[in-house]
Amino acid sequence: MSEIHHRTTLPIDQRPRVLEMLGIDKVFNGNVTALKGMNLRVNEGDFISLLGPSGCGKSTALRLISGLMSPTTGRILWEGGKSRGDIGVVFQEPTLMPWATVARNVYLPFRLRGQSYASVRDEIHEALDLVGLAKFPDAYPRELSGGMKMRVSIARALVTNPRLILMDEPFGALDEITRQKLNNDLLRLKAEIGCTVIFVTHSVFESVFLSDRIVVMAARPGRVVEELQIDEPYPRDLAFRTSPEYAAYSQKVSAALMTAMGELV
């Protein structure tokens, strides 16, 4: 019985590779190019934000990585073999099963692998503890607030200790206060268990606060225009949010985004 593994995060240039997207194109219905020539290397411990306007292909990129779609051309290489292996996903909606309790929802990835509840009880409780829901394993989703539901969703994504967690605008539907709190908690989680995250957002400030790498994307066709590093050690806190560095990074990322969007005009 292995509980959630706590990894240490290496400096960004020494991290081993998790996956690499090579020359990915995705064309829908033969004529709509959702994604063109995307290359991306994801390393162990990275927190990567895909940032861009709607239609830039950031969600498409996530669906390609998660295996829900296949690329039209190009390849996704996974370290250590062909298979994608174990990944966790968080959608914009909490996406919980309303008929199941919090603990049973978090149990889902294990259940689908055929593992009994008793054999993974410790992992489930540790995951709930990590997201601050240790007291609510028997609650039903409808009894929880929007923020708490999202925590359950995060617990479910990390409970199997996956090599990669994909988050598709997870906090987009929450109010600003809850969103900031969850941003803080996500960084604390990252520092604690050292997970690898790809995070889709259209908020410059969120991406700067959370990521160590930001991939700026543009639309029509969806493509990567710039990759920026945020060299600020974790854990980051309120002090970082109000620091001049944060403002400078935000400005730099905004400028990159503006250039990307300006190409449209």
Add this chain to the structure above:
Amino acid sequence: MSVQNETDSGIGHPPLTEAMVWDAEEARRARARQIEAVARWLVPVLVVFLTLFIWDRFVVVNEIPHFILPSPGRIWQQLVADRALLGASLIITLRITLMALAVAVVGGVILAILFTQSRFAELVFFPYAVILQVTPIVSIAPLIFIYVQDATARVLICAWIVAFFPILSNTTLGLKSVDHNLRDLFTIYGANRWQRLIHLQLPSALPYFLGGLRIAGGLALIGAIVAEYVVGSGGAGSGLAFRILEASYRLNIPRMFAALTLIAVVGVTIFALTGLLSHLLLRKWHESAIRREA
């Protein structure tokens, strides 16, 4: 990380106890809730008794003979006097109704699962389901009576034809109404077809199925009664509908009313029981079963 200071961390509603009623506003609301809880049962019961009273007065004051319109008291006397005869018929009608409902549930759910697993099966069978549904049972019944010899089987088939469609169509709709994000999640976690059905589609379909069951319960009774009417002859399958026909030939109006009363009671009981089942299965999680405070 603690959730206490999150902006909206409301968890359920704690049961109301004396200690929690802390101000006048709260007490007023608690009282309103209690009154509503009682009124929910009391008002319908009072309305029924009021109706019976007016009926009784109407018959007595106008001196209407019991072979035209019997008073409620007269119907009750008839019910007691005929309890052996009507009781036996009640059991026959009840048995047919419940058997038809059971077969409708099994058949409807299995067909619905088949439809959602195989597009081809749906294309093949769905027209038949619709034809059976839209053709009035009264017009099919005489054919069934020609081809099927067993008296119980005839009536059962009629009741089943009427009852199974709402189960089939509701369950099919439910099995298809799965949250698309959950569907994606199951795909990402590598769920197979069987796991998807058991852990995702069937629970999603449960509220829809229960809605269909409530309709089917009433329809099974209607199907059983209509089938008996169409048979028209006594003997083996003499259920409540046959008793009504028989009593009408003999102008025994009180017995007609007595049999009718039993049919109504069966219908109301089925409705109440399917409602209770639905409440028990959904109260923890489904919107339809959750009571919100105004």
